[in-house]
Amino acid sequence: MKILMWVVVAIVIVGGLVWFMSSPETDNSNSEANSEYRGEITESSSIQSDEQVLAEIDNAIEGLE
Amino acid sequence: MIKKVYPLLIIPLLILTSFVIAAGSSSGNAEDREVERIPSTTSEIESCETQETLRDRIKCRMENPSVAYREAYQAVEEACRDNRYKERCENLYKNSAKCYNEDNLSERKRCFLNESGISFNAQGTFRAAPDENKRNYVVLLLYELQERIEDMQSDGNITVDQATSLVEKIVEIKRMILAKEPRSEIVVKINEFKQEYRTVLTGVKK
Numbered sequence: 001m002k003i004l005m006w007v008v009v010a011i012v013i014v015g016g017l018v019w020f021m022s023s024p025e026t027d028n029s030n031s032e033a034n035s036e037y038r039g040e041i042t043e044s045s046s047i048q049s050d051e052q053v054l055a056e057i058d059n060a061i062e063g064l065e
Numbered sequence: 066m067i068k069k070v071y072p073l074l075i076i077p078l079l080i081l082t083s084f085v086i087a088a089g090s091s092s093g094n095a096e097d098r099e100v101e102r103i104p105s106t107t108s109e110i111e112s113c114e115t116q117e118t119l120r121d122r123i124k125c126r127m128e129n130p131s132v133a134y135r136e137a138y139q140a141v142e143e144a145c146r147d148n149r150y151k152e153r154c155e156n157l158y159k160n161s162a163k164c165y166n167e168d169n170l171s172e173r174k175r176c177f178l179n180e181s182g183i184s185f186n187a188q189g190t191f192r193a194a195p196d197e198n199k200r201n202y203v204v205l206l207l208y209e210l211q212e213r214i215e216d217m218q219s220d221g222n223i224t225v226d227q228a229t230s231l232v233e234k235i236v237e238i239k240r241m242i243l244a245k246e247p248r249s250e251i252v253v254k255i256n257e258f259k260q261e262y263r264t265v266l267t268g269v270k271k
Binding site for chain 2 (some may be wrong): 002039040041042043045046047048050053054056057060061062063064065
């Protein structure tokens with residue numbers, strides 16, 4: 001009986017975590033954080049790798065009018 | 066008598082003629098063949114400017130590095146061939162040439178920003194910079210990527226055809242940026258390029 005209770009508790013906790021991580025509110029906060037950065041170039045961003053150059057190009061294009 | 070002499074003269078003449086024809090068309094003389102072939106294989110292309118399309122000119126330069134080197138100084142950069150922005154584009158290339166000699170990539174990036182006319186002094190931001198300066202910065206970043214692709218090709222990591230296709234797309238994007246085309250259209254082209262670039266680089270050992 002006790003084992004069954006712990007299983008139910010574990011399912012509730014894991015389910016709650018999954019719901020929280022995938023909730024639209026969480027997604028919005030992430031995209032807001034990204035959109036604040038998008039279109040802005042900083043002196044510290046690197047162009048070391050090719051992918052970083054591509055990201056820098058993307059970001060700079062976002063900043064175009 | 067004359068009737069008998071004619072056949073006797075004609076028969077040796079025919080035999081001799083057949084020898085001459087056989088010798089002329091023979092494939093047995095390897096030395097002669099080499100002599101004939103040498104001019105076609107070693108003939109240096111003098112210019113890639115004679116090629117009609119952008120793709121052909123890019124490919125030609127990749128296959129003929131000495132021509133590419135010469136034309137880098139003598140010919141107008143492919144992205145700068147539109148009279149609407151030719152002078153501005155050529156000045157950007159000329160002034161930023163020193164940036165590509167900078168080994169430290171952080172310094173190189175700073176040089177790109179400076180030559181683009183973007184300053185972070187006095188709390189300036191990239192977004193607040195004039196649009197033309199921001200476009201300059203994108204052009205210089207694209208040229209940086211182009212140089213890396215050309216290096217990968219010369220190192221044998223990607224084929225001439227793969228490099229040609231990627232560089233052609235970069236040149237087209239640079240032209241769009243310099244021609245002040247809308248951001249939405251540039252983004253479509255950039256996404257096409259990125260997709261091809263990642264596909265090509267998937268099999269490349271770094």
